Amino acid sequence: MRRYSELKTVHDRRGSLLRLPAGDPEAVWLENQRVAHRGGRLAPWQIRLMKAVGIDFTDRRDAAWRNTYDTLKTFHAEHGHWAVPDDLTTVDGVKVASWLRSQRSTRRKGSLSSEHEKLLDDIGFPWDPAQERWDTRCAELARFRTAHGHLNVRGPGELYAWLYQQRKKFRQGKLPPAAQQRLARIDPHWHDAEHHRE
Known part of the structure; x- marks a missing residue:
């Protein structure tokens, strides 16, 4: 429970548990919990506690993608355009302008998942x-x-x-x-x- 309390404090301060420094005790503990979850070794009450403080058991890359997508969607809703400034960064440390270029490039290569492409299409994202x-x-x-x-x-x-x-x-x-x-x-x-x- 001590590690959980420390992780909750980190989440409350940063707003995210993504991109914790790999050597941090909290990051190591969190990865062990993810492994335990995948192996079915966490009790339902433990899962509820962790989800309550934002621990996401989905793939970390997908969680970072979703956070960046949400940041882009909010930016567009507030500003009415897609020209995000170069310094716009998510709580996970992802630069949104670079991420946009990456989504376009990945789609051009045919390797963007259909789910991600649909989400971007749904908000009217311009591929060009x-x-x-x-x-x-x-x-x-x-x-x-x-x-x-x-x-x-x-x-x-x-x-x-x-x-x-x-x-x-x-x-x-x-x-x-x-x-x-x-x-x-x-x-x-x-x-x-x-x-x-x-």
Whole structure:
């Protein structure tokens, strides 16, 4: 019970038991409990106690994947885009931006599990980095429209250049219908620069 109490303190302080230094007594004890669980040698009351403090008996890599996924999902819900900053790190120490690149690479190689791919698809994760950049600019344009009541974005700047290109593609008939619809939800007259002049 002493080791359990120490582990509970670590969990309460860090919010996670993943990435404990391998030589720590708590990490060694925890791994022994996982081995005992896999071997069916833990009593139900022991399992309940451990689960109550966040000890997850699933594969640690899968638990880290889920934590990173949850961090990404929360970030997207709060910010409306997928351009996570390079310094966004999970409680387990995983850099989310690197993890995103890894998910794309793993999928391209055909080795991303169907379960993980479906979870990412379900939250609208863009597999194409160009789509990610487009989504980021679209979210930025929506925030601009909300803040200013129009789409008269002044240049120079990335948002100005991006909107100019979307309007140009629209006039040339090269803007996909899905993109047109998303922009029209921001402002039905998004494509008419003259309409937004002050």
